[in-house]
Amino acid sequence: MTLVDAISDKSCRIGILGMGYVGLPMATIFANRGFRVLGGDINAGIVETINRGESPISENGIDVMVKEAVSNGMLRATCDTEEVVKESDIVLVVVQTPIDADKRPDLEAVKCAVHTISKNLAEGKLIIIESTLPPGATQETVIPLLEQSGLRAGEDFYLAYSPERAIPTRTLEEIQKNSRIIGGVTEESALLATALYSHITSGELVTGDIKTVELVKVIENTYRDVNIALSNEVAILCEKLGIDAVRAIEMANKHPRVNLLQPGTGVGGHCIPKDPYFLINKAKELGIDLKVVSSARRVNENMPKHLLNLIEKALKSADKRIDDSKVAVLGIAYKGNTSDIRGTPSKEVIETLMEMDCDVFSHDPFVSEDFCGKFSNKIEDAVRDADCLVVVTDHDEYKHLDLKAFLKILKKPGVIVDGRRVIDPQKAEELDFHYFGVGY
Numbered sequence: 001m002t003l004v005d006a007i008s009d010k011s012c013r014i015g016i017l018g019m020g021y022v023g024l025p026m027a028t029i030f031a032n033r034g035f036r037v038l039g040g041d042i043n044a045g046i047v048e049t050i051n052r053g054e055s056p057i058s059e060n061g062i063d064v065m066v067k068e069a070v071s072n073g074m075l076r077a078t079c080d081t082e083e084v085v086k087e088s089d090i091v092l093v094v095v096q097t098p099i100d101a102d103k104r105p106d107l108e109a110v111k112c113a114v115h116t117i118s119k120n121l122a123e124g125k126l127i128i129i130e131s132t133l134p135p136g137a138t139q140e141t142v143i144p145l146l147e148q149s150g151l152r153a154g155e156d157f158y159l160a161y162s163p164e165r166a167i168p169t170r171t172l173e174e175i176q177k178n179s180r181i182i183g184g185v186t187e188e189s190a191l192l193a194t195a196l197y198s199h200i201t202s203g204e205l206v207t208g209d210i211k212t213v214e215l216v217k218v219i220e221n222t223y224r225d226v227n228i229a230l231s232n233e234v235a236i237l238c239e240k241l242g243i244d245a246v247r248a249i250e251m252a253n254k255h256p257r258v259n260l261l262q263p264g265t266g267v268g269g270h271c272i273p274k275d276p277y278f279l280i281n282k283a284k285e286l287g288i289d290l291k292v293v294s295s296a297r298r299v300n301e302n303m304p305k306h307l308l309n310l311i312e313k314a315l316k317s318a319d320k321r322i323d324d325s326k327v328a329v330l331g332i333a334y335k336g337n338t339s340d341i342r343g344t345p346s347k348e349v350i351e352t353l354m355e356m357d358c359d360v361f362s363h364d365p366f367v368s369e370d371f372c373g374k375f376s377n378k379i380e381d382a383v384r385d386a387d388c389l390v391v392v393t394d395h396d397e398y399k400h401l402d403l404k405a406f407l408k409i410l411k412k413p414g415v416i417v418d419g420r421r422v423i424d425p426q427k428a429e430e431l432d433f434h435y436f437g438v439g440y
């Protein structure tokens, strides 16, 4: 049977290297659509959790999907990544691609996964890289490693690149709805990958050459980063002008061709803070300085410091000092309603406050780790006797805080620093809170 037929009747076996925030949702979707999936991860804890039918990540709907896929026998996980390659007709690579301390792409995990594939590659397999790569990396890094197998990409095996576009908290929904971009080393590789993804998404499947697709993926996140940076600059200006930036942006967005994102304490997660550096570094190699992209990164990376300035200002307005205050930090996760703490601005905010001898108590409804030693999943523990409430994450829980009740357990006067603009300033001020917000 040819691979195209095996994709069509779902008899092909799918292997996925990397069972993280993208790999696991992808695995459960394929499994629950009738494909047999073997998931490989070097983290034994992740593998054991999945094989118990549980999800090691928090994501809307994932618990049910993992349970169903594992109990149906359609999904199994293993630390034996070589087995994943040997047992599969199609291997997806969905490992992390961070930046290193010098903000250069760190492709070690991809190289390691691709090396495993290379050692166990056989003719006729389809390899798809889903991890975000810098432009040119498939040609420069992935193909040479795969061809160490003695087999030729596009001749002996198929190779495609199709980066993920889903947003955390809606990963399952978006994988199945979003359009995908797919690059193939040959037209046949792209067609096979397209046939595969057509089983799981109702979105448009757009094909192009691999280098273009690599570039497009990083442009997309860079676009969002630059947009947020503009919003953050507007917010900082509005604070001086005495204008509410959130209201101003809301009004600007009524323009049919304006769509500014929201200002805030900074951009976190495993995508937007690092993907622009894939572009910046590639451009640098080519002698080009990406001024707008680099400035946007600087603006967004500076937002935790801006929040710290706001905290200092807010405490001063109540005749309090940072080194003599208890600050309740609401939110450890980088984004609302997730437990993901990668690149979270909370870390810098908490660590700097502690360096300034501030007594920090943090809260997060989803996260179980902290950066300050004093942490609770119960908000009252953090808020009790605090001199200042600082919202760092836009969890839904923080959008409905009972400020009146907090007034009874906070030190007087109540001080709020809203890094995500989830609290209504008017309501807070009516209750005599000293309210400071990003862009207010």
Ligand SMILES: NC(=O)c1ccc[n+]([C@@H]2O[C@H](COP(=O)([O-])OP(=O)(O)OC[C@H]3O[C@@H](n4cnc5c(N)ncnc54)[C@H](O)[C@@H]3O)[C@@H](O)[C@H]2O)c1
Residues within 6 Å of the ligand: 017, 018, 019, 020, 021, 022, 023, 040, 041, 042, 043, 046, 081, 094, 095, 096, 097, 109, 110, 112, 113, 130, 131, 132, 133, 163, 164, 165, 166, 167, 168, 171, 270, 271
């Ligand atoms: N998180 C997102 O929402 C998102 C969205 C779009 C694109 N992306 C991109 O998708 C890729 C994966 O991101 P993620 O958030 O899922 O990362 P992740 O860190 O959550 O998951 C990666 C997993 O790969 C495993 N791993 C590392 N090396 C391995 C190897 N050699 N063999 C097998 N497993 C290995 C790790 O243990 C980890 O569990 C990245 O390139 C990221 O930029 C992520």
